[in-house]
């Protein structure tokens with residue numbers, strides 16, 4: 001296959017769980033600094049696509065390229081493990097349920113991977129933790145355990161943990177879906193801040209307003225395919241496909 | 257009840273209780289070792305190791321511990337394994353306890369939310385790094401109480417080695433019954449000492465459990 005022209009290239013991604021085909025020939029390009037939103041009803045394959053990018057759910061067909069390197073290239077097991085660990089260091093991921101390490105403080109959550117994988121000294125690691133936790137407004141809680149934090153605070157620490165590896169891009173899988181409504185905004189603000197810094201991001205979300213306000217481009221997925229994509233002004237206001245219109249109708253009315 | 261007799265013989269029972277304690281400690285150490293290995297095998301990436309782990313567990317949980325001791329102690333010499341009764345007791349009970357501990361340890365590990373491993377892997381940690389930095393520290397906290405149950409069973413199971421004449425509590429009780437014809441008093445004395453040991457183990461486990469909890 002040809003050399004990639006884009007920062008992220010997903011080429012004919014196909015994924016089956018057993019006999020169930022969850023992703024059907026999805027292709028997607030993302031440029032450096034771009035913010036792409038993915039919307040779609042439950043079970044449409046949004047998480048699976050996102051998780052394929054860092055190989056948590058390996059594709060059964062197709063290719064994923066990041067910054068000129070193929071993520072899912074065919075290698076013998078040992079070499080592949082090495083390769084994929086290196087690739088994953090470049091991609092930050094934020095989960096719906098935070099997945100903070102409960103036995104570590106916010107500081108330890110943020111510094112564990114950089115210390116282990118990049119050999120940071122304790123003093124450099126502390127500086128990094130302070131810097132990253134400050135960025136998400138959690139510096140005051142640096143020595144708190146996850147169990148002592150609210151959902152919104154946990155998610156902000158989880159974002160700091162991902163950022164501490166200095167990733168080239170960030171993936172968000174419904175980062176605010178598990179939060180009480182009053183805590184959503186504090187997490188959205190952090191993501192907006194990243195957007196202003198031109199972090200490349202792919203954001204799976206159920207919040208249409210948020211997608212419309214931060215994304216350069218929004219994809220609507222249904223049953224394993226990308227039905228329609230475009231800038232939010234067009235996709236939300238004037239979608240061309242009936243399926244998109246129906247989804248938006250349900251969703252926007254459901255929200256009211 | 258013959259209290260005078262009980263008062264007269266209890267020092268010998270204390271000595272026997274010490275043997276029971278030493279036997280329990282050694283068995284527990286061997287059991288934990290076998291349990292850790294067994295759990296690692298059961299959770300291995302390699303089918304052959306998983307099979308070996310499963311076979312170990314079903315073999316030792318699926319036959320009576322007493323029979324396992326007999327095979328080791330009486331049958332061992334026939335295949336070139338010469339052990340004295342105490343050694344056979346520790347090894348036999350330790351391997352047996354390890355089978356139960358395998359399941360305890362494995363259970364604690366697989367009960368950790370799979371999102372924990374995923375979060376570690378997305379940061380770039382290898383399989384093993386994720387295991388020892390993220391999974392095991394959490395699983396270790398979870399396994400203290402159930403391992404305490406294993407330990408409780410293990411202390412009581414040491415009574416079985418009386419059958420291969422290790423001079424521990426139960427054997428000592430039997431021996432004094434032979435000379436005093438007072439089974440009630442002798443078994444009662446042994447029972448009280450077992451209870452004290454088990455109570456101490458329980459307190460120790462509860463203390464450790466409290467100590468390792470995350471705030």
Ligand SMILES: Nc1ncnc2c1ncn2[C@@H]1O[C@H](COP(=O)(O)OP(=O)(O)OP(=O)(O)O)[C@@H](O)[C@H]1O
Nearest residue numbers: 017020022040041042043044045046047048049174
């Ligand atoms: N590990 C798995 N094994 C089997 N099927 C799976 C697995 N993971 C996901 N699926 C299936 O794949 C389909 C797509 O799932 P996915 O989680 O990607 O959807 P989604 O768009 O993220 O949905 P939601 O909005 O509910 O998060 C679903 O039908 C789901 O049941």
Ligand SMILES: [Mg+2]
Nearest residue numbers: 046047048173
């Ligand atoms: Mg999902």
